[in-house]
Amino acid sequence: MDMKEVVYVVSDSVGETAEFVVKAVATQFNGGQVDIRRNSYVEDEEDIEDVILVAKQGRSIIAYTIVVPALKAYLDKRAQEEGIYAVDLLNPLMNAFEKKFNKEPNHRPGMMRKLDDEYFRKIEAIEFAVKYDDGRDPRGILRADIVLVGVSRTSKTPLSMYLAHKRYKVANVPIVPEVKPPDELFQIPRSKCVGLIISPDKLNEIRTERLKALGLGARANYASYERILEELDYAEKIMKRVGCPVINVSNKAIEETAGLILDILKSERSFG
Structure with a gap:
């Protein structure tokens, strides 16, 4: 042409x-x-x-x-x-x-416009989740609709993306004993934050499989029970300090956990 x-x-x-x-x-x-x-x-x-x-x-x-x-x-x-x-x-x-x-x-043309607006809000939320994934920029914590906190392999990233498709701006923050949590985490209302916990056995299983997939030794500290218990204990202390509601993701699908997160936030904001 x-x-x-x-x-x-x-x-x-x-x-x-x-x-x-x-x-x-x-x-x-x-x-x-x-x-x-x-x-x-x-x-x-x-x-x-x-x-x-x-x-x-x-x-x-x-x-x-x-x-x-x-x-x-x-x-x-x-x-x-x-x-x-x-x-x-x-x-x-x-x-x-x-x-x-x-x-x-x-x-009514507004009906079409509403669909367009919803589409662009979803794209904006997805871009937000990518930008503020895994604590890359703590400034996202203050701008987010939802902030997820938890140790590694508690489904923070997939949950962020799932919720983004529902047009929520989500930032997630990894909790690691050696790293001080960002100050912004303690500046937001508790109604915006949700902690994710998991059983030590399930986390060991997930991390062991992760190491195998990466071609690393299954006995690496990352998957050891001692390390896992240390991380979970530290994460629990941080979540108590934040005062956020907590969800155990041990045997839950992403969709189920996301539904619980939205229910909790709705409840928190209604009574907060």
């Missing part, structure tokens, strides 16, 4: 869904070399006229997701008048829903 060929993505929301569809189609034509220009939050006829003005200057297509009938009709009318090919990415499927399920669409 010539780079002068343009697809104008027009939406009464962010327009990311429409752009994704256009890119998916474009990949079927010489590797997707098409100029995509997004026009988000189109709200009135004037916004549509702005797109029509530039689209009619060259070879172009308008691909749109507009749910307000009057606005859609205006775009269709003006595109036809100017000889511009305009493709409605939503209406065929909305019609199918309406006919097959016998339901009326809301025709």
Whole structure:
């Protein structure tokens, strides 16, 4: 495709869904070399006229997701008048829903915008979890919705990512006897923090398997009972000092522990 060929993505929301569809189609034509220009939050006829003005200057297509009938009709009318090919990415499927399920669409652009907002909040939360994983930057503790603390191999990272997908910003802090906990940990409300504990037997099993996977000796101090008991004892003291609720993750799936964390935080904030 010539780079002068343009697809104008027009939406009464962010327009990311429409752009994704256009890119998916474009990949079927010489590797997707098409100029995509997004026009988000189109709200009135004037916004549509702005797109029509530039689209009619060259070879172009308008691909749109507009749910307000009057606005859609205006775009269709003006595109036809100017000889511009305009493709409605939503209406065929909305019609199918309406006919097959016998339901009326809301025709509210805010519904689409809400989905976009939720998507971006999830992405932001995932990026937050990565940035503040394993105590990399203690400043994240003060910004987090949830702070997880625990010794190594108590599922802090997978829990952080799971909760991030539910749009919670999570920082996690490893508790190690040789390392002083960050001051920020004692500056946050207890309602934001959850301690993760585990039985010595289960932790020994997990750490031994971890060492094997890394090709290291199973007798390394990391997996020894003496070391594990020392770490768990130290972690318990830190959690008591913070005053945070504690969950035993010994035989729990990530989903179960995450549910308990959210229940605890909801309860703490209700009565805190």
